[in-house]
Amino acid sequence: MGSNTRINLDAVKAGLKQNLIKHPRFSSKIVKDRTVGGKNRWMQVSVNMEDHVIVPNLDSDMEHADQFVRDYISNLTTSPLDLSKPLWEVHILNVKTSDAEAVAVIRIHHSMGDGASLMSLLLACTRKTSDPDALPSVPTKRKWEGRSSSDSGVFWKLLLAIWSAITLIGNTLVDLVLFLATVLVLKDTKTPIKGPLGVELTTKRFVHRTVSLDHIKHVKNAMNMTINDVVLGVTQAGLSRYLNSRYAGKNEKDEGAKQNRHNLPKSIRLRANILVNLRPAAGIQDLADMMAKKSKTKWGNRIGYVLIPLTIALQDDPLDYVRGAKSLIDRKKHSLEPVCTYLCANLLTKLIGADGAGAVAHRILSNSTLSFSSLIGPLEDITFYGHPITYMASNVYGHPHAMHLHFQSYADKMTVCLSVDPDVIPDPDKLLDELEESLRLIRDAVVERGLPIAEEEAVSSTI
Secondary structure: EOOOOOHHHHHHHHHHHHOOOOOOOHHHEEEEHHOOEEEEEEEOOOOHHHEEEOOOOOOOOEEEHHHHHHHHHHHHHOOOOOOOOEEEEEEOOOOOOOOOOOEEEEOOOOOOOOHHHHHHHHHHHHEOOOOOOOOOOEEEEEEEOOOOOOOOOOOHHHEEEEHHHHHHHHHHHHHHHHHHHHHOOOOOOOOOOOOOOOOOHHOOEEEEEEEEEHHHHHHHHOOOOOEEEHHHHHHHHHHHHHHHHHHHHHHHOHHHHHHOOOOOOOOOOOOEEEEEEOOOOOOOHHHHHHHHHHHOOOOOEEEEEEEEEOOOOOOOOOOOHHHHHHHHHHHHHOOHHHHHHHHHHHHHHHHHHHHHHHHHHHHHHHHHHHHEEOOOOOOOOOEEOEEEEEHHHOOOOOOOEEEEEEEEEEEEEEEEEEOOOOOOOOOOOHHHHHHHHHHHHHHHHHHHHOOOOOOOOOOOOOO
């Protein structure tokens, strides 16, 4: 997180003591329980703040501060979190970068919770800039409203329900067959962005870029889509442009002649792996109450896998990328793939243990190319223990992909976050350039065609 002011160490420590460490997971460590066959369990411990809040001695006006912050975060990926204490850290970097006066790096082990839970918990530790006592506002997903009885008769409703059930079953069966094939033999095409075996153990580099959320909403409203439709379309466009340049670099010596040329292979199987949160997300107020009053709120990881095949091609019409993304997401929404994969993961854990189930998950990820996620942020500017936040750049590492792409909304901004293996993707800023340019081209196409803008809707949640 970027702060608009220098970060006060005492204020952060006091805030963490008042709420975050009152959460059971943040005040517990993992231990082996000999009474149940050596299985892991959480054990409550006393939290020493000095072990968790790290403040290196830095020159606040150092040159090349942006590069320093990138290198600092990258170095964190070379060492695991200490299992002898609760699995979280806060690193305070009081250096002025191009987009913040200081940076707070929060590192949390994924056993603490899934991305949606952790983001909600983080937001429960923040307050509105305009009202220091109020929790931030987060968009809610608008419920789908079907036709009224006057629009169609009972017969047509029944027919539609039957057809919907048939397609749901058919889509689910197809997805599960492809999922099983991915476990066994089906691999993505070897492209310049697909990581080799063992990529999960390599050092990662984190970069981010902030774009206008209003531009994304403009496309969303004009095309009658969701935010996720647009960002997935932008992802397909940006990856296509980036891969086209990478293939051009491989095939041509004349760099100036490769612009506008189609260098992509005719067919590329490139799939993104999305982890879908299946547990109803606890509200921010619920989490704030849990930390303040030690009330009970459901927690943990409850996620299913979804494999999304991305279209990698140079389209003449930029809007084809978002149209294709909408069609793909609509198809995936009408499938029980995440529920079934979640249940299968639980079954495998019980039958062959966590290590065996982990090996299956590792194989699925290894046979796909990248992971993709999108999280909803607050609607207004917020403060973190009194520090105004300029951006939030969430990401993940430790999985067998050379790239994780994450979109994080915050007020009127969208932050595009990349975690990459620099040996596979040596120029992540170039990929950010292509993603930003793709959004510009898509929005310009909407503006040039004068597409009508639909009524403004709330930001949709991730798939």
